[in-house]
Amino acid sequence: MPSELAITYRHVTKSFGPLKAVDDVSLDIAEGEFVAVVGGSGSGKTTLLRLANRLIEADGGTITVEGEEVRNVDPVALRRRIGYVFQSGGLFPHLSVADNIGITPKLLGTSTADITARVDELLELVQLDRSAHRDRLPEALSGGQRQRVGVARALAARPRILLMDEPFGALDPLTRDALGEDYRDLHRKLGLTTVMITHDMTEAILLADRIAVMRGGQLLAQGTPAELSQSSDAYVLELLRTPRRQVERLNTLLPTSGAA
Numbered sequence: 001m002p003s004e005l006a007i008t009y010r011h012v013t014k015s016f017g018p019l020k021a022v023d024d025v026s027l028d029i030a031e032g033e034f035v036a037v038v039g040g041s042g043s044g045k046t047t048l049l050r051l052a053n054r055l056i057e058a059d060g061g062t063i064t065v066e067g068e069e070v071r072n073v074d075p076v077a078l079r080r081r082i083g084y085v086f087q088s089g090g091l092f093p094h095l096s097v098a099d100n101i102g103i104t105p106k107l108l109g110t111s112t113a114d115i116t117a118r119v120d121e122l123l124e125l126v127q128l129d130r131s132a133h134r135d136r137l138p139e140a141l142s143g144g145q146r147q148r149v150g151v152a153r154a155l156a157a158r159p160r161i162l163l164m165d166e167p168f169g170a171l172d173p174l175t176r177d178a179l180g181e182d183y184r185d186l187h188r189k190l191g192l193t194t195v196m197i198t199h200d201m202t203e204a205i206l207l208a209d210r211i212a213v214m215r216g217g218q219l220l221a222q223g224t225p226a227e228l229s230q231s232s233d234a235y236v237l238e239l240l241r242t243p244r245r246q247v248e249r250l251n252t253l254l255p256t257s258g259a260a
């Protein structure tokens, strides 16, 4: 029986002292869906993400992953089922690209030959040249290449769900755009479920099927970009104003015909 929902949050709450970082959030994420989580700094996005793989434990409510309540799943086993991509790549600085990517298969007892084959497969998947990048240390990579390695490492144990915390945030716009597009293709090709935090509403609109808007720990709104544009909430409309302004300005500045 295929479970339709990859992740569910039901009335989930997490406080740090007096602060409600996540406040009564209910959200369904369907299998194969690409959901972007947007919202201001400190609105609870990272906390929400980390509750799903038990990097943070909820105080109240229920979270399920692929039909199972996460509180009943061993956290280490859970994290192997859910890939996690950090903002800065989160790579181990003293390990080569290959060793970074192969670390989970190694911990799982995979043979050296199989790890080598898997690393090569993953490098190809994230479009990094094997011979050029395999043995480099993270410090010898560009920001974009580091993020590609971060994605490869998160996919090493063949998870069906990927959580991404501002994965492309620190990159220049062109690299960011290329990585976003490439990741979207990968998401589709591998049939992944993706939850991605971003500060960039334009990125959220271009990449995600659905957008969840957080504010003050609460889920303020959720929906497709078209649905959000019908929202009556002033904050949601304000978030959509920047991409709209960009489109209007680009339409004015760029000729509608031509190569660009």
Ligand SMILES: Nc1ncnc2c1ncn2[C@@H]1O[C@H](COP(=O)(O)OP(=O)(O)OP(=O)(O)O)[C@@H](O)[C@H]1O
Pocket (backbone or CB within 6 Å): 016, 019, 021, 039, 040, 041, 042, 043, 044, 045, 046, 047, 048
């Ligand atoms: N371990 C912690 N201890 C105490 N407070 C925390 C902890 N983790 C998060 N918080 C607080 O909880 C709130 C939500 O934090 P969170 O990191 O989830 O927000 P965010 O929306 O991801 O922010 P940003 O976009 O800046 O990364 C913030 O006020 C933060 O300071």
